Amino acid sequence: MNGTIKHIEYHLPARIVTNTDLRNEFPDWDVDKIEKKSGVEQRHIASAEETAFDLSVKACEKLFEQFDRENIDGIIYCTQSPDYIMPSNAFLLQRHFKLSERAFAFDFNHACTGYIYGLMMADSFIRSGVAKNILLVNADTYSKFINTKDRSTRVLFGDGAAASVIGVSENGTGIKDVVLATHGDGYDKFMIPAGGMRLPKSAATAIETADHAGNIRSADDIRMDGLAVWSFINSKVPQQVNELLGCNGLALADIDLFIFHQASLMTIESLVKKMQLPGEKVFMNIGKIGNTVSASIPIAIKDAMDCGKMRPGQKIILCGFGVGLSYGTLLLNT
Structure with a gap:
């Protein structure tokens, strides 16, 4: 018995910062050269009041239109920009959606390899029989950690959240x-x-x-x-x-x-x-x-x-x- 990706949905902030916006803000930046290397033409940026948790709620709302939240056995939440030092965003998500109290919940601090780690952990829980359906959330608002005058990072990063259901594979496919x-x-x-x-x-x-x-x-x-x-x-x-x-x-x-x-x-x-x-x-x-x-x-x-x-x-x-x-x-x- 192994895990597989059952569903994925994501949500991006409404605000978009384009390379034209950056050119207007910083006329001395060679934005064309930067775009050629980065490949980024625009990025979605969270508002001052918008957190990774807020983005993840929107992603989960889309997800739960396809999947019955009552069947969630556990929440694994990957972020480096949590709402609080403690408690973890996973607990906030359980409370917000009134998910089962029998569901386990935890955050882990990881970045660019975070989805691979999350899939590995979810698959391990499924293979061990601890859970059948796990909500894996990946969300960050890196823009809040970036100096607006640092072109090396500002041109690259956007904010966003993804929500996945990792469930039991029924036909031998999956992880x-x-x-x-x-x-x-x-x-x-x-x-x-x-x-x-x-x-x-x-x-x-x-x-x-x-x-x-x-x-x-x-x-x-x-x-x-x-x-x-x-x-x-x-x-x-x-x-x-x-x-x-x-x-x-x-x-x-x-x-x-x-x-x-x-x-x-x-x-x-x-x-x-x-x-x-x-x-x-x-x-x-x-x-x-x-x-x-x-x-x-x-x-x-x-x-x-x-x-x-x-x-x-x-x-x-x-x-x-x-x-x-x-x-x-x-x-x-x-």
Whole structure:
């Protein structure tokens, strides 16, 4: 008995920030060059009052139009921008939708590999017999952690939430195998230095400085060493994908569709080139959405299903990578 993705829905904030908006706000930014590398033309940005939980409620409302919430046995909620330090957003979601008190609920702090981790955990609960239907939520509002004058991050990230039901596979399809890995030595290549217990926010951490490229940020904001993260992804991810395929007696040519975390156009194109993948086998939707962190893979899955790229009878590779630094690859049979 294994788990499978039964349903996915997502919700994006109403506010859209386009590259034209960025050009008007920062005439000195070379937005055309940035767009060519990032692949992002626009991104949805949460309002000041809008939280990841709010976005996830909207996604779940869509989901529960198709799935009876009474059958939810557990809630797994992935976010790095929770409403409170405690309690977890999962408890707020259980309360909001009046889900069964018998359902377990917890958050986990993860970013770009979060959907892979969430699928692995949900599948493990199902295989162990603890649950039959798990609500997996991935939601973040990274825009609240980004300095508006930091073009290295502002052009990339969008806000959003995805809600999935992971249930028991009835025909042998679903989650087949997963490989997870950690590169903690690179923890400081993608981080928010201040705001935790190690370095609480203060007047000193709010002081803005400019890096060598002119990006302005403080210790309260996201800091990303884009080149270091790209080098990590380019060196580690192809090896991990091949490892997973080898363990399952498969080759790259046996895979019908690859859905990578929508990090940036440059990152995905680099992976495609290094792994010599046919472009038609790689799904991308980053242009109109941006990098939505752990929600990017489920949003891409939903879009791929809606446009007919992801269909029954396929072998799919899902692959996430980023903050941690972390990386994970999952084999899915549809």
